[in-house]
Amino acid sequence: MWTKERECSVETSWWRRILRLKRCWLLTALPLGLLLEAAAAGNQNFAEWYATNFYPGLSKTGNLISGLLPFSLGEWVVIFSAIAAVVFLVFQAVQLIRKKGDRLFCTARLFLNLFCAAGLVLLAFALSCGINYHRISFAESSGLEVRESSREELAELCEALTEKVNALRPQIAEVNGVATPPASFSEMGGEAQRAFSALSLQYPLLQDGYGAPKTVLLSRGMSWLNITGIFFPFTFEANVNVDIPKYNIPAVMCHELSHLRGFMREDEANFLAYLACKNSASLDFQYSGYMLAFIYATNALYEVDKEAYSRIFNRLDPGVRRDISCQSNYWKQFEGPVADTATSINNGYLQANQQDDGVKSYGRMVDLLLAEQRLGE
Structure with missing residues (x-):
């Protein structure tokens, strides 16, 4: 029989029962994750050391394991995590309703579980990509001089890229008048790997030994969120939206493979995708890479x-x-509040990782293209 004395005893000892839970040690993950992020943000040399010494082994191991599966493990992790979160919250609500005399303990245990989960996610994020946001820029490590450029230099860049896309386009297969590479996704994935293998000879920081990108089952849903691809850090997978116009896919593949190799800044990932594509033996890849550069450069012009x-x-x-x-x-068909909200979230994510211009940071790729142009002068 439940009595007032019993209820009082339980409510005064709830914190002792919480401390006895074995999962309490998981709370250390949260301060550890925050400490690593703060250390990387405050010391670029530490972030670069991590990115070049520790991260490659971790990412290659994770990528090898997830690569054993022919589908995107990350996509299913997201789906099941969403379902599990709903089930968990419903279960917790039921517990609070049923255990009237034990609500303090149930509430405290709920927050303990949430803080443990948040800490583990933050720590995994820091180790898998968060620290890499603070590493030395690719421009600095590869000797590219990024500086203010004149309007004439920008126009010259656009002229050169126009010549490239105009020369390549007649050689590209098309369907209904639109460039459509005949290769399968698997074949393009193999070519993306070969392109990065070749590029790693010129830039050793782009280490070889990673698997191919993967398709996303819910690609149409990604388009509604204005996403062409995503690097899922917890499974070390490069995921590609295959619903987009097919000639974009090679550049998107290489963009996500750049993230997998530890280059998290969006402008750098775009530039590395361009470099990998333009140096590929595949004309389809060359066209995709030059079109990526052409769009960004002409938008700036x-x-x-x-x-x-x-x-x-x-x-x-x-x-x-x-x-x-x-x-x-x-992309016009997906315009609306859903896309706007997704863009705002992405903007916040980029700013949280010190890409202060938010989504505008994508435009900084043009500075890298101009820096490359100056090397050839």
């Missing part, structure tokens, strides 16, 4: 010199124009 932009656009091969129109129409 449009902001500063609309007349020069119009002049360049008028020189485009008709096939290139159709491809750009196809891409624009594809």
